[in-house]
Amino acid sequence: MQTNLRGRDVIDFQEWTKDEVDTVLDVAFALKRDRALGQPHPYLRDKVLAMLFFFASTRTRASFEAGMAQLGGHAQFIESRSTQIAHGDTAKEIGEILGRYNDGIAIRNVDWGVGNTYLREVATASRAPVLNMQCDQFHPHQALADLMTVIERFGDPRGRTATVSWACARSYSKPISVPQSLILLLPRFGMNVRLVHPPEFALMPEVVEQARENARRSRASFEVLDDFDEGIRGTDVVYAKSWGAVLTATDEAEEARLLDRYASWVTDGRRLATAGEDAVYMHPLPAERGVEVTDEVIDGPRSAVYDQAENRLHGQKAVMALTMR
Numbered sequence: 117m118q119t120n121l122r123g124r125d126v127i128d129f130q131e132w133t134k135d136e137v138d139t140v141l142d143v144a145f146a147l148k149r150d151r152a153l154g155q156p157h158p159y160l161r162d163k164v165l166a167m168l169f170f171f172a173s174t175r176t177r178a179s180f181e182a183g184m185a186q187l188g189g190h191a192q193f194i195e196s197r198s199t200q201i202a203h204g205d206t207a208k209e210i211g212e213i214l215g216r217y218n219d220g221i222a223i224r225n226v227d228w229g230v231g232n233t234y235l236r237e238v239a240t241a242s243r244a245p246v247l248n249m250q251c252d253q254f255h256p257h258q259a260l261a262d263l264m265t266v267i268e269r270f271g272d273p274r275g276r277t278a279t280v281s282w283a284c285a286r287s288y289s290k291p292i293s294v295p296q297s298l299i300l301l302l303p304r305f306g307m308n309v310r311l312v313h314p315p316e317f318a319l320m321p322e323v324v325e326q327a328r329e330n331a332r333r334s335r336a337s338f339e340v341l342d343d344f345d346e347g348i349r350g351t352d353v354v355y356a357k358s359w360g361a362v363l364t365a366t367d368e369a370e371e372a373r374l375l376d377r378y379a380s381w382v383t384d385g386r387r388l389a390t391a392g393e394d395a396v397y398m399h400p401l402p403a404e405r406g407v408e409v410t411d412e413v414i415d416g417p418r419s420a421v422y423d424q425a426e427n428r429l430h431g432q433k434a435v436m437a438l439t440m441r
């Protein structure tokens with residue numbers, strides 16, 4: 117195993133070289149094979165990961181915690197609301213202190229305009245690496261699991277087309293972190309990316325610009341479209357999920373009006389049938405069934421959602437094994 121990733125933070129893989137991400141993928145697939153064979157791999161014996169959550173989690177908590185146990189270590193679950201953070205513990209203090217107790221600090225803070233800065237402040241103060249369990253701007257471990265899933269389905273992803281699209285959903289205004297990490301990572305592996313959204317649901321311009329640059333460097337294409345049907349036609353990966361109008365909507369009422377306007381942005385069987393012959397449907401979950409996607413699609417033969425969720429475990433174990441040793 118390469119050792120030079122020890123101590124490295126993962127805020128987004130954009131800050132890692134392609135070779136470094138390749139190392140993570142190699143280790144992730146090796147750990148996945150080990151697990152299938154019942155082969156133990158206790159690379160992190162006696163190591164402890166702090167998992168600090170400012171927001172709800174299903175897959176992220178369960179997979180980081182299971183992963184640490186499988187690597188021979190331990191994960192401690194910390195919910196921000198049961199800490200003294202509201203009483204004054206600063207990001208610097210959290211970094212200093214949790215960094216002294218632990219070998220890694222994983223954080224989920226999706227508050228718009230807050231999360232990314234918070235993670236970086238903790239990372240600056242911490243002697244242990246900080247792993248991003250989703251912030252307002254990036255969700256690197258989701259994108260990693262998704263890339264693994266694409267590689268498992270298609271082999272070499274070069275020349276394949278991935279549609280990263282907005283879809284309608286009403287439960288809450290979701291972060292833009294999943295599509296942002298995806299459009300940054302997939303072109304680096306040679307995928308042609310179509311970013312599709314209504315004009316009001318734009319991503320951060322500097323992230324889109326970086327994604328375009330990543331595509332240019334790998335001689336892949338990068339397009340921004342506002343027509344859902346056109347975005348899906350002939351594509352290999354239909355990754356359609358909701359996100360909030362964080363850069364344009366000023367209040368919930370305005371966002372609700374936008375959702376009414378774009379309520380037809382649902383991935384259904386008719387639309388999926390227009391994608392490529394061996395196209396795959398992807399979603400990070402939780403999905404709003406009947407609003408974002410029909411049961412027929414998410415439960416259908418082209419859906420990769422459970423493989424994506426499984427690969428969270430293997431990808432994160434690779435990151436932890438490489439950064440926390």
Ligand SMILES: NC(=O)NCCC[C@H](N)C(=O)O
Nearest residue numbers: 175176290291294400401402
């Ligand atoms: N797979 C996950 O980490 N799920 C939580 C993040 C996805 C969430 N629906 C989101 O859109 O940001």
